Amino acid sequence: MKGARERRVRVLAHLTELSELPLGGLPEPAFKERLRAELMSGALAAAEPDAPEERAAGRPRPLLGGLLGGLLGGRGRRRRSRGRPLLSQLATVGLVAALMVSSFATYRAVPGDSLYPLKRAAETTLVRLTSDDAERAARELDSAKARAKEVATLLGSSVDGPLVDETLKDMEESTRAGISRLERAEPRSPKIKKFARDQKEAVKPMLQQLDEDQLAQAEGYLSYIEGLAAPE
Template identity: 75%
Template structure:
């Protein structure tokens, strides 16, 4: 396996572990230590400049560069416990950037679709957290919209690559259970947005 592929796989594994953290959780010290060891081992060190005669053939792949950036981003995410951030927090953009990196480094459309749906689930949890706080309405509006956009992007990819995937039906069921209890706490505009979302995911569940 090439070094670029190995770096990419490490980034995906580390970001996936970060994304699986519950809202409000922080990475364990062992995970932080492992990321730090990756950096100190030279994972981000530039490869030696090739000789002129082989410069074209040994040019560092773009994917390798992305993997290096992703690994640095993962370290930053871990260090500042970004995955506990919710919309409005100063570290929230880092959380979203890490999610975007995770999607872009995915190996194919099916995997990208699944990770988009993971992001949609994260947005649902954030909405629930915001509703239990004194956060202003616009942040809830934006998070509901982001949830729907990630859902549609993920479903579109999965329907192209895995049209009969049981993951689609399970996702729709889980999201319905997550969003429906929020309805009574939403204002009129948010309620219309959430109900439209529920109508959409309801159509993803095949009739019995």
């Protein structure tokens, strides 16, 4: 149980760091270097179980080393006991590493891109791994802000209307989920009004670029968030 909690904390920490990247941005070189180093240490950690004296001393594994070791640890030991070659384990680690490194590109993705589902999956995982209600609400509202930026990006390109429709819908769903949770966790929180003001500024400039159905959807959303910012 303790190991599972530690792996959850490591995953959450990395997803948090990735989620803080600006839309369309890339990770800092220092982060990529640290990730590469930890992936290498993860391969070694998966190949060699922790020594008893290290476990007794409570020395932590590297962040991703611990994660990869946790993914492969138990099965890796059973495979070695059956004589499976170490090469197959390292190949699996390499596959996981490649997937994690490629996920950087998802933070440039917008609806319609092949990597966009991976971006949304990482975002959803980050929300679900957060146990604190106020923090989870904040992540939901961050998702709503991301959807607003994506709508603006889509409107500036030649895309099909359904992508805009779906993104507007996702924006509203994330907003309502986040506001509902935040109102339970922190009644009358000033964060609600700030979010409403920020979203109004983000969505209002889009109205002239929307078709009739999208305009009705966006205006309904604006009406909802304007109610949140109204004086009590």
